[in-house]
Amino acid sequence: MKRKGHNHKESFSILFISHAGQKNKQINISQTASRFILFLLIFLLLVICGGAGWLGWMLYHGALPGGGQDNLRAQLESQTQLVQQLEAEKESLNSEMQALVQENETLRQSAETEIGETGEGDEAEEETETASDAGIPKRYPSSSTSSLLSNYSEEEPYLSISTHEEGNIVATGKGTVITVSSDDTYPIIVEVEHEKGYKTRYLCRQDAEVKASEGAQVEAGDTLFTIITDETQLDYQILFEEEPIDPLTVIEAKG
Numbered sequence: 001m002k003r004k005g006h007n008h009k010e011s012f013s014i015l016f017i018s019h020a021g022q023k024n025k026q027i028n029i030s031q032t033a034s035r036f037i038l039f040l041l042i043f044l045l046l047v048i049c050g051g052a053g054w055l056g057w058m059l060y061h062g063a064l065p066g067g068g069q070d071n072l073r074a075q076l077e078s079q080t081q082l083v084q085q086l087e088a089e090k091e092s093l094n095s096e097m098q099a100l101v102q103e104n105e106t107l108r109q110s111a112e113t114e115i116g117e118t119g120e121g122d123e124a125e126e127e128t129e130t131a132s133d134a135g136i137p138k139r140y141p142s143s144s145t146s147s148l149l150s151n152y153s154e155e156e157p158y159l160s161i162s163t164h165e166e167g168n169i170v171a172t173g174k175g176t177v178i179t180v181s182s183d184d185t186y187p188i189i190v191e192v193e194h195e196k197g198y199k200t201r202y203l204c205r206q207d208a209e210v211k212a213s214e215g216a217q218v219e220a221g222d223t224l225f226t227i228i229t230d231e232t233q234l235d236y237q238i239l240f241e242e243e244p245i246d247p248l249t250v251i252e253a254k255g
Contacts, residue, residue, distance in 0.1 A: 135195025137173035138252045139220045141202060141236045144168060149233065157244035158203065158237040165230040169202055171218040172236075172251070180214050186235075190224045198250075199242070203235040 144167030149160040163169070171192055179191035188204035190212055208225040212218065238247045 134174040134220065135198065136250065137171075137175075137192075137194055137198055137200045137220075137238055138250060139170065139172040140251055141169055141172055141200075141234065142167055143170045143221070143223075144227075146234075152244075152246040152248065156235075158201075158235040159247045160233060160235050163227045163232050163234055165227055165232075167227045168223045169204070169208070169225050169227065169234060171212075171220055171222045171224055172200055172238075173198065173220050175200075175218060177212045177214055177216045177218060177224075180210060180212060188225055192218060192224075197241045199239040201237040201239070203237065204232060205235070206232040208232065 142161060142163050144164060146161045146163045146167065149162050150156060152159055169190075173192075173194045175192040175194040175198075177190065178193045179189060181189045183189065186203045186205060187207045188202070188210060190202040190210070192200045192202075194200065202224055204225065204227075206227075206229045209228055210225045212222075212224045218224070236247055238245055238250055
């Protein structure tokens, strides 16, 4: 007689171990139930993963209220407007700077023109004054080193100076030589007639080498005679309208 076999269904056991001193629990789950639980877990996992992906997509594309895309667009537009405003301000500043540069250049040219005109006017005035004063005997009569012996006085109406050998006695202003002569006191007498009523006399107490001649036109600084003896005395006289005056009131310091 054959033994009847028993069909045993496959099952799974889950053991819960207590750490609090209580009894351990064991749950037996059939194969069908375990498959169902596994399927349920997989389904939940898919739902969770799919929901998270959908939520991320919605957030990325701004589908949710107050979505990030609108905020980003608003910020981008704001930044674009700010850049445009800064560009406009830059163009305005560049225009103002160019206008200031042009104005400065105009002022500089105007100032240079005024300075040039003023300088030309001053030069013309100086030339006019120089030309008008050329006949006044303002120059010192000796072109070389000399020393003053005596000043002008009523008793001696001239300026006495001591000159050195090879020094030159020069005309003190523009004029005409009207006299080249001598007398018992002065071996050399030269007289020059100037403009505006002035006349000068160069009275040399020692002999000298005469360079001028009567009727010659001379300029201030032209040599009238050259000293040939050391410590030669020259008596220099200025007459204004035929009256002697103190030469120091006419001679310029630079003369």
